[in-house]
Amino acid sequence: MTETTDPGRLGPEHRELLGQVLDKWSLEVLDRLCERPRRFNELRRAIPAVTQKSLTATLRRLERNGMVEREIVSTRPVGVEYRMTPLGKTLQGLIDALLEWSATRLPEVNRARDRFDDAEREAEQGSVSR
Amino acid sequence: MTETTDPGRLGPEHRELLGQVLDKWSLEVLDRLCERPRRFNELRRAIPAVTQKSLTATLRRLERNGMVEREIVSTRPVGVEYRMTPLGKTLQGLIDALLEWSATRLPEVNRARDRFDDAEREAEQGSVSR
């Protein structure tokens, strides 16, 4: 290592970017849109827990960051379709990996949480704080 | 099972888990701890923007989720060392990929943001809303 100059160094811009892309609903929205383009209410139904307001905000943010595209479809009641941009598609592998990781590791994490919470409760009863 | 049954379907637990692991400071903390174990103030210095409170909260959360371990080192003023657990290390590849993605794609994202913001400003001036 010829002087790695501290490789972990990330600027605030990177934190912000990842924050916008990885927030509460973005992952699921992106995951859905990776499958195929979707309309607004289609997305809502696909992600029942999201509110209309949050979904709108999420989509706007993703659109602003160049991850998704919005197209107005001149059908009868008028529809709006969202689809991944080429830039957004560069995320697909990462998204898949994240979702898969969370799916496979959740049991272990739950056990870890139980252990932690138990130890904490003990500590409260006994005298050992932190 | 060949029968993917709507592959994107993630439960609230997965959302929550990823939320805890991918939040504002976790990524950077984990990235640092992947390099080597670190002490508390060492981490603070490595991530100047984080406050003591947020760092404490982040570490506690990561510890609770089984991602990092905390060990009290009986040196003179007493030290506390944080290190990745085996479970936490399963994240390393993902973290690297995310940080690299954000580093390489940031310029494109910035251009997309500029385009978006310009279009928005135009729309405000003209009559075309959304």
Next chain:
DNA sequence: CAGAATCCCTCTGGATACTG
């Protein structure tokens, strides 16, 4: 050194109602 405890304030996000 490594936090815990407080105060305080912003910002997110839910619920609800309305519109082109």
Next chain:
DNA sequence: CAGTATCCAGAGGGATTCTG
């Protein structure tokens, strides 16, 4: 259908002060 507009409560996070 696909949003916008309000209202509002609650969590998150910063700054500061104190401690074993």
